[in-house]
């Protein structure tokens with residue numbers, strides 16, 4: 001967790017408070033009972049990998065009202081309608097921000113979106129405690145995000161193992177070579193490369209291109225953040241990257257699902 005960016009530090013500090021508050025309202029044991037009573041998860045990684053292996057675009061479409069770097073991104077915000085729009089537009093999976101203080105998300109948004117469609121859903125939040133993993137499954141999530149920059153290796157290992165044991169898939173997110181090395185220590189098929197630098201909020205698609213060579217066979221790359229144009233999509237496909245996580249460019253469009261279909265209409269390589 002060296003060089004943790006300021007905003008990430010702030011978010012993590014707040015997360016620990018949130019978790020302490022949540023534990024008072026409901027014990028982890030109680031949550032575990034709810035998690036264990038959930039039907040099986042929807043197979044987030046599988047939905048992506050099937051498409052990736054066929055060189056089809058595998059798009060995780062994000063439901064995000066606001067972000068610390070952009071402020072409010074979308075005023076007209078109805079998670080159910082957005083989920084339906086994304087499903088119609090051809091999304092493989094959904095991502096829903098559940099962080100309240102920095103992204104104006106909520107756990108209810110994730111449940112509303114998931115209930116509206118049959119797509120697998122990742123709970124997009126900042127995991128720092130085992131409580132949140134149990135909570136994610138109890139809320140019905142199919143996958144969780146683990147951000148390497150936010151965790152020590154031991155925590156990363158423990159949270160990963162716990163998530164898998166609960167039947168969740170995991171997307172491990174990295175932004176540089178050192179983090180990629182850490183991510184690759186875990187036996188996990190999905191690696192997310194975040195093109196956004198969390199120190200500066202600068203976005204460069206070169207982040208994905210630069211880290212690509214480190215990724216061994218059997219791991220599948222999801223390029224995250226900053227995908228806006230058909231040229232961006234084509235540039236990724238030209239490097240054999242078929243997994244995408246896209247938020248803002250869809251969220252700013254009047255019809256997000258239509259935008260998805262337009263951007264990812266099988267791009268010619």
Ligand SMILES: O=P(O)(O)OC[C@@H](O)[C@@H](O)c1c[nH]c2ccccc12
Pocket residue numbers: 062064124125147173194224225226227245246247248249
């Ligand atoms: O809106 P964009 O630039 O398309 O990015 C989506 C997604 O990659 C971004 O929201 C994200 C990537 N990793 C995160 C971790 C926490 C919160 C948000 C994120």
